[in-house]
Every structure is written in structure tokens, then in C-alpha cells.
Amino acid sequence: MQLKPSDMNIESILGFYPTMMIPNFQRDYSWDKTYYKRFLDDIIDALYIDPTKKRPIIPTEYFIGTMVFSGSEKTDETIDVVDGQQRLTVITIMLSALSYKFEEIGSQKIASATFSYVKRENNYGELVPRIQTKTSHPFFLAYVQSLGAHADVQPSTDEEMNIKRTYDFFNKELDESHLRERDHFKELDISYEDLLLGIRDQILKMRVISIVTEDKGVAYKVFEILNAKGKQLASVDLIKNSVLEPFHNDEKGMDERLYTQWESLKNILRKRDPEIGFVTFYRHYWFSKYNKCPTTRLYDKFKSKFLKGPEKQKKDKLIAFVTDLCKEAEVYMKIAHPLLEDFNNRKEYNWAVQSLNNVERTFGVTQPRIAFMALMDVKSRNLIGNKSFKRAIQFIENFIFIYSALLKKQANIYEARFSTFAIKLRKSTSKNETERIINDHLFAAFEDKIPTEEAFISSFIALKYSKSPRPTNMLTKYVLNKLSISFTNGRDHFWDDATIEHIINENPDNEHTLLIGNLICLEKSLNEEADNRRFDEKLAIYRNSKYDEVIKLCDEYSQFDSEIIEKRSVALGEYYYRTIIKPALLP
Secondary structure: OOOEEEEEEHHHHHHHOOEEEEOOOOOOOOOOHHHHHHHHHHHHHHOEEOOOOOOOEEOOOOEEEEEEEEOOOOOOOEEEEEEOHHHHHHHHHHHHHHHHHHHHOOOHHHHHHHHOOOEEEOOOOOEEEOEEEOOOOOHHHHHOOOOOOOOOOOOOOHHHHHHHHHHHHHHHHOOHHHHHHOOOOOOOOOOHHHHHHHHHHHHHHOEEEEEEEOOHHHHHHHHHHHOOOOOHHHHHHHHHHHHHHHHOOOOOOHHHHHHHHHHHHHHHHOOOOOOOOHHHHHHHHHHHHOOOOOHHHHHHHHHHHHOOOOHHHHHHHHHHHHHHHHHHHHHHHHHHOOOHHHHOOOHHHHHHHHHHHHHHHHOOOOOOHHHHHHHHHHHHOOOOOHHHHHHHHHHHHHHHHHHHHHOOOOHHHHHHHHHHHHHHHHOOOOHHHHHHHHHHHHHHHHHHHOOOHHHHHHHHOOOEOOOOOOOOHHHHHHHHHHHHHHOOOOOOOOOOOEEEEEOOOOEOOEHHHHEHHHEEEEEHHHHHHHOOOOHHHHHHHHOOOOOHHHHHHHHHOOOOOHHHHHHHHHHHHHHHHHHHHHHHHOO
């Protein structure tokens, strides 16, 4: 390997290297407050205090790791930052904030000297940034690489908002009042300027092992080795790096096109829900399409699949991979936050929107997305009939309800099973094959985990609902809605106007009134009319309901008490298991 490692400090790297470019395939600046606060704390803790010296704050050698660069520091106008962009970004932000503080207290020469590590003069006397980044340009230039006068610049991306938060944090923490509150500086009788100088000099004296190579391939091999044991996020970052790096400075602009596609993935996923994370999506995508593996092996699996073969073939595969990711991201977003418009506003798919929403929001489980993505795939290719599609979706919904939501069993058993099912399903070439795969690798695969009726009823009768916030409220409401529509032939989705009615009025001092045996779905208008009336008065109001379950209640009960509530709770559990669960899970 043609490597040139050097033991250097930040002052040397910022002072003598050419402009450092952070390529667009590198990870966005992503340090959160935990990291940049710790970085500042470490810098201050590294300072040595000697009150006998004219300048009592003395910087020490503080090692912050390895940085890797691609290019020639002697002949190139710019060199690429291969590894170290997070640290260089936060160091630049800190030096900019320090420059501003020096300027605020009238130390203009020191402000200019400090800011020279943020921007330098070129041969034409123009100020050019020491570090250039494409992903946050021009915000980074305006907010960080300009002295003051950045209040009107507004961030427009997550990365830019994070940059602003970091700068604002340093700007606040470097205030004189904040610095003098630190234990390190409490007993020091020195000027504010000297406090700032101590911190600045400690930053510039921090040491790194700088590795520079003109061979770009070598640089990224080193980067891969250094990051091989990184956190979960690093796997996706390494994949992004490996996808875009072969197209770096591509004559046809393919690097920009792929970068734009990759960045659009975040916007696609967050179109309806900003909480949908890219890392989770990628895991589910890979498990649904290729194979289930530990998260730490995702990058290795990606390399085996896409980074082998002749260069042109590899590039073609990478282009197709990114295109497929974008397509699957659209599907994933619709699974995680479904709307009827995803099914061309066809009302016969109300059940699908409801089922997907139940899994996501009522049960709070994400692993089924692996299977749902594959089901959407065969549906888009017309390889599954509507009846089979509905049966498969509702099987998953009912299984998750009974296994995880109701009986509180661990979800770790079904991720691998969903992955096996999804991968096989995506390979289907006919409706008959799809049907066989659903029977063998979905229905049969989960049969051993379906709880007995006795276990089901034991948890079912513990369900409670209150008008006040209660942990079981959402699940109980789901169960009551499922019960309500099950009594109406042909209805496959919840009523729009259903509310929860306590048959005997809710009493905080009587837990029986909260039990599922004392609950029923009722139209909102009738619920308001029934209000807190006696049971015999409510019956006349209930008779006006269009819900078959309510009419059945009126026909069966002329009185209602705690004993009846207990018996009805068990009866509803038996009915739910035999009428809803068994047909869906044990056909």
C-alpha cells in the first residue's frame, strides 16, 4: 500500500494541507450534543494549569485518532477527506465560535489569526474555506465559515440544523460566565481572553495520525479497516461510501445523480412520518430481499453481493441497487404510514389501511414490515389474488396482536421467520407458487407460536378501559372495535363513529366497571345521549344503534352487575378466540 502516515497536530493539518474536500458520498455531519459536549469537556480537561506561569493555561498533547486523506498535499489544490470529516467539521465550528468571541471582546488580531484556520487567503488575496462540504453547502459556509452576521441564515436539512445546534452550543458554552463556572477555571484569576486562548491552543495542539495516499482505492480500504467495528450507523455509512466512491468525479455526472438519489431516500421515508429512520429501513429492506444477518454484518453482505466482478458490471449493479432502494423506500413509507390513496382510494381496501395502521400504531411493532414489503411486491406484479393478500395481511395482524400485544411475548422470534417468508415470496413467478409459499412459510411457520385458548382468555379478561389515560386503553379499544365489526356480516373495517361505552357507568373506585365485560362500541351520538344514565334507561337508547353487537346486548340482558361483567368478559374472550383468532390463524 502506498501510504504516508504522519504524526501531526490540528494546527499543521489546517495550516499546511490544501483545501480539504468532504465528498458528497461521505456521511452527513451527525454528532449530537452528547458527542460535541464531551469533545469540549475533553479539550478543557486536557489543559494543564500552572498558576506560576505568565500564561497559566498550558495545552497538552491530546490524541484524537486517525484521519485519512486521498490526494497529494504538495501538488493538488484539494485533497479528499476519507475519514475524519466529523472531527474536522466540529473543530472548524469550534474555531469559528472562538473567533467570534475574540471579535466580541475587541481582540481583532487574535480573532483574525484564529479564523485563518477556518478560511485562508489564496494567491489572489481571496478568503477560501479550509474545509469544503457539498452536503451542507452553502449553509456551512454562511453560518460557520463567516464571522458573525449569520443570524438570517436558516437551516433547511437535518444536517444543517445539527450544524446550527452545534455552533450555538459552543457559542453559549464559550461565554465568559459559563467558562468561569467550570471547575477547571474557577480559581484562576486571568482574563477572559486568556481563557479563550487556552482552549484555542489546545484545539490546535491536538494530535492525530494523518494518513495521506494518492491512491484513492488504498484510501478507502484504510477507511474500511478503521471503521470495520463501528456502530450500527457505520454499516450504512460504509455502504453509502462504497456505492458512490466508484463514481467519484464521473465524467457523465453519475456521482451527482446517485448522490441525489441516495439523499432523496430520507425525504421519501419521512414524507409522512419524520420518525421513520433510514437505518431501520435498510435493515428491513435487506432482510426482506436478500438474507437475515446480524446488523454488524450488513456491510459484509452488501460487499459480497454488489462489489464483486468486473468494474462495469459492478457499477451497473450499484446503479440498479440505488434505484431499487428508492422504489422500495416508497413502498416502505406506505407500509409504515398507510393511506387509502395508496390503494387508488378504493374503499374495499379500507381493511388494509386499518390492518397496517394497527400493527404500526396500536401494537408498535416494526418487524412485520419485512413481510409486508414482499407482499406488496407480489401484489404489484399481479402474483397474488385479493383474497390471499387480505388473508396474509390479516394473519400477520392477528398473530402480532395475540402473541406480542396481548400476551407480551418477545418479538425476536419472528424477524427471522418474516425474512425467510419474504425472500421466498419475492422469488415467486405465479399465483399458485405465491399461495404455496404463504401456506408453507407464513401460516405453517408461525403455527407453533399460536397461544392456546386458555392462555388467550387469561390475558383477554384483564383488558380494561378508562376515560382517563391508562396503558391498556389503546389495545382494549382495538379489541372492542374488532368485536363490534365481527357481529356485522361482511364488514371488514372499523366503524367511523365508534366510541367506547361503559355499560355500567365508570367508577374509579370499582375496577369491575373498567373490565372489557362492561364495555361495548357505540355510536358517538348515542354514547353522549346515554351519558351517565342507569342501565335500564340506557337500553332504550342502545336500541337505536346500527351496530349488531349492541342490539344483541339489548336482547340478552335486562340487568347488568359485577357478576355479569365477569361472565361476559370470559364469554367475549371465548368468542374472540373462536370467531376471530382461530379462522385467521388456524384455518
